[in-house]
Amino acid sequence: MKALIKSLPALVALLVCGVSSARAQQVQAALAQDHVAVGQPVQLNLSVTGGSGVRLPDRISVEGLDIRFAGKSEQTQVTMTNGRLNAVTSAIYTYMIIPVKAGTYTIPSLSVQVGGKVLKTDPLTLTVGGVPGAPSSGNVPVLPAIPVPNTGARTGVPSSTPPQVSSPHRAQVPPPSEPAEPVFGEIVIPRKTAYVGEVIPVELRFYFAVPARTLQEKPSFSGDGFTVMNFAEPTQSQQEINGRMYQFVAFKTAITPVKSGPIEIGPAKLPAAIQLPSSRPSDDFFGNLFGALDYREHVVETRPVTLEVKPLPKDGRPAEFAGAIGQFSIEATANPKKAGPNDPVSLNVKVSGRGNFDAMSPPVLQETEGWRTYPPGESFTPSPSDPIGFNGEKTFEYMLLAREDRSVTPIAEFSYFDPAIERYVTLKTAPIAVEARGGSAVPAPTPAVAVAASPSPGAASPQPAAETDVLVRNYAPATFRPFVENTAFLVANGALAVTWAALLFLGIGRVVFNSKSARAAAARREARAFLHKMEPSTCPAEQFYQHAVDFVAARLGSHDREALANSSVRPETKAAVASILDVCDEMKYSTSGVAELSREERRRIIDQLKSFDEELR
């Protein structure tokens, strides 16, 4: 079942091939290398384009070569022609060849059945040397250059040398003399030198000669001395290197060096699951059909690239330069062309081109006499052809208000450093003709001189009614006293503070009153009141004993005799108090009446109760 799931995409592709319209079928065989050493594996790729129902030769046998089927990769391209969808499927069948002995071998023409037709490949020659690593004459890899956005001739763009993209600086592509790796990565940078702050496009490519799938959306790519912009959506393509067909996935981004000196870019790493022939025999149908395959995780890594970063030159740096680096053009528009008093005129200054738009400051307005200007709003629109965002246009919108009647707008001045010509460039917009009436709602300090120099007030002719528009009509009374010193505010806060403090003291009082020790003290006070009542000699004996019982109960918190027995007083004190309680009980239930108590007897009982009270503490 697992094998079925694994093979499902291939089956779907086969089905798609079956239903797609027939196109010219082609079959081509190619060796990844035509010179190898004994024991060194080499790939034979059999590419079949535009066909369905492909039937491969059962076996390719050449004496001295061990040839085994290794796997298949497929690609379907859908195009629309005259309103019809056409799907063209191309498949690459890979065979792994291991030379057993040295010599020159000819791989015969292979017969492949495609859609009922039998097509034949050209024979191929493989030279096997005796020593591993012997030089081989592979093709020099030619990668497509990084697409460089067209800077175009725009107003104000000075002529500049095009960026050096024809010979990109790259790493990791196997030189012709090296045997091609089944997977590898490379960093492609259009330049070997750059300036601090310059945005440099970078392409990270990961090549796969065997079926594979990436395990991460984007590669890990960072380093010291530069910042990385966001990655664009990756693109996939095919390329033949050293006679070997590779699928490669390319990630475009841009870096900005932040310090001068040599900086190391990379390595970039991309985890991938690579399909390799299984060492285990396969016993199911699909395993036999496509060969038993295993996925193995592998981190594809590029070699680092060194970039020489130079500081920006100090010579010729304009005063308005604020860090923009690249190639830019500038243009301005004004709207509306006619503005009444106090009507704003919007001056849109558009800076377009390629470079570090993130670090770009607004152009400086010059010749602003008679205008009131405000800090501009800004927006950036990336170029549709540039997925990274270092090509595009940034628009700065200035709001202008004419203080006096003006016929042209201020001019905008923008300075940047062009790394291609290695010079600072200053661009200026032309003044735009407008008809703006001077506003009077805002006082102008400079006309005051003119007014002061004007004829005496008495001789002054009546001013137009609009003259008083500069004045305000709201004369609401106010005070220099801070609001926090307002009497009502202080009184309200004072009252709240007093209330809060009172509640705080009340709360604290309650806590204190309700505490255990407070309750115990209150109980003691209550008990001693009974003792105090026993003191007078005029107190009748009956009441005397009752007070004694009440005292004992108040101190123990219970009338129960057990409480006395469990109390912490000495045994003799316990016995004395018990005898007092006995007398009291006897007195309560006896019918003979109560005998009078002598003064000494009273004192003895009170003393016994006092020592009981002391011992209970």
Next chain:
Amino acid sequence: MKNFADIPTVIRSWSLAALLVLAGWEAASAGAVQDADKAFAAGDYPTAQRAYQTALSSQGPSAGLYYNLAITQLRQNQPGEASLSLRRAIMLDPRMIDARIALSDLERSQGVPPPPLHWTARWKEILAEKAPLPALMITGCVVAWIAAFLLLRAVFRSERKFRAVLGSLVLLAVGAGLFSVACLADPRISERHAAVVLPSGGTTLLSAPADQSAVVTKIPAGGCVYVHRRSGEWTYCETPSGEKGWTATKSLESVVPTA
């Protein structure tokens, strides 16, 4: 409810007299403002200035009156006085954008160094310009007091004491923070010791209170300083950019009018 006729005659007479005085006062103020507007429209700025000053002394401080006074002073090329009036207008109504713009223009024309643009240095100004400070203060105060009473309840009554106390303390901090921030941003507090340079030639800040001492910096007319202390003819003050020194007391006028 008693009728007006039932009120004793003496009280009635005094009330009527007071009302008449008040009405006359108001009418006089309104008249002064109207006179000032007319004189301004006629281009008679000295008369307009005097009339606005009369209105201010009779009616009391008003941001609108100070602003109009500043405009007349600007028209007469009195940058120091205009700056003072504009600062007073802003102090009374921090949200008066016209006054802020006019002051900014005036300072630029006088060569007063612009204030730092970063928001951390300007947060008080930004807050005062955008938010109604008294409302913020009242809100902060109310929140803080509610939190204070909740804290009492939490301490003495609540069963989930920790949570309640913590919640009350957080609320208390929020209220107190709001109140403090509003107080700090209030120009009536933060600019309390501000003074404006009046002489048209500006003034110099000296390293010591003596005419021959070294010049620290020059402050143009309309420039603002913060007064640290006054010592007779000399005042020790600080510029917004942090330079400290002595200058002649007579060249400065406090933004908050002295009684």
